[in-house]
Amino acid sequence: xxxxxxxxxxxxxxxxxxxxxxxxxxxxxxxxxxxxxxxxxxxxxxxxxxxxxxxxxxxxxxxxxxxxxxxxxxxxxxxxxxxxxxxxxxxxxxxxxxxxxxxxxxxxxxxxxxxxxxxxxxxxxxxxxxxxxxxxxxxxxxxxxxxxxxxxxxxxxxxxxxxxxxxxxxxxxxxxxxxxxxxxxxxxxxxxxxxxxxxxxxxxxxxxxxxxxxxxxxxxxx
Amino acid sequence: xxxxxxxxxxxxxxxxxxxxxxxxxxxxxxxxxxxxxxxxxxxxxxxx
Numbered sequence: 001x002x003x004x005x006x007x008x009x010x011x012x013x014x015x016x017x018x019x020x021x022x023x024x025x026x027x028x029x030x031x032x033x034x035x036x037x038x039x040x041x042x043x044x045x046x047x048x049x050x051x052x053x054x055x056x057x058x059x060x061x062x063x064x065x066x067x068x069x070x071x072x073x074x075x076x077x078x079x080x081x082x083x084x085x086x087x088x089x090x091x092x093x094x095x096x097x098x099x100x101x102x103x104x105x106x107x108x109x110x111x112x113x114x115x116x117x118x119x120x121x122x123x124x125x126x127x128x129x130x131x132x133x134x135x136x137x138x139x140x141x142x143x144x145x146x147x148x149x150x151x152x153x154x155x156x157x158x159x160x161x162x163x164x165x166x167x168x169x170x171x172x173x174x175x176x177x178x179x180x181x182x183x184x185x186x187x188x189x190x191x192x193x194x195x196x197x198x199x200x201x202x203x204x205x206x207x208x209x210x211x212x213x214x215x216x217x218x219x220x221x222x
Numbered sequence: 223x224x225x226x227x228x229x230x231x232x233x234x235x236x237x238x239x240x241x242x243x244x245x246x247x248x249x250x251x252x253x254x255x256x257x258x259x260x261x262x263x264x265x266x267x268x269x270x
Contacts, residue, residue, distance in 0.1 A: 009248065016237070023237070027229055028227065202247065209251070209254050212258055213258055
């Protein structure tokens with residue numbers, strides 16, 4: 001199924017409705033929980049943002065592999081757009097983590113393995129942008145960033161598994177949410193995931209059109 | 223009004239602003255697409 005502009009805008013609208021509904025639930029309707037009090041409400045942002053970030057980097061991995069196989073620039077557009085979105089969502093995960101940390105432990109930084117791992121992941125993908133900016137030749141840029149996108153993906157499972165490999169402040173199991181709260185958290189993940197789908201469509205379409213525009217201008221000698 | 227009602231209203235304003243900004247970017251995308259169609263049509267005439 002081809003994603004047209006109207007369909008993409010519908011997806012954006014659905015995402016808007018889902019996230020608004022969830023915010024109403026967890027900010028207005030849900031009561032404070034034991035131990036964490038009201039600070040648990042931050043989890044409704046802190047849980048979906050890294051998950052969408054990891055998903056975005058997984059799409060980058062797949063698109064990079066597809067680019068190296070087919071040499072079709074559409075895959076390069078998808079890979080680079082997905083990194084941009086993943087980078088923003090990972091940044092939001094770090095920011096909401098800081099906010100929770102300040103609320104719960106009165107400090108914005110802790111040398112927690114997961115915090116360090118996601119920060120390293122963030123820096124690794126920052127390198128992706130530097131690499132793309134440093135290479136002018138489009139084919140070379142696409143190939144190099146595809147290889148980088150594949151290698152950089154190693155940091156994703158490392159971040160995800162960090163709480164299992166080292167002692168961490170991040171809990172492994174339940175954080176004391178009721179099943180209804182868990183459903184809303186899952187709905188937030190879904191709302192952000194479809195926002196990601198829209199943003200990926202937008203980013204990849206914009207890059208494809210800009211490339212075509214550049215070629216047409218070159219042909220016209222402008 | 224409780225503190226969380228205020229937070230909710232602020233969050234909704236931010237969230238709506240983000241979505242409206244994205245929609246404004248979408249309009250730019252449509253304009254770019256129209257420009258390309260025009261250029262395509264011109265290059266088509268030249269080719270004839």
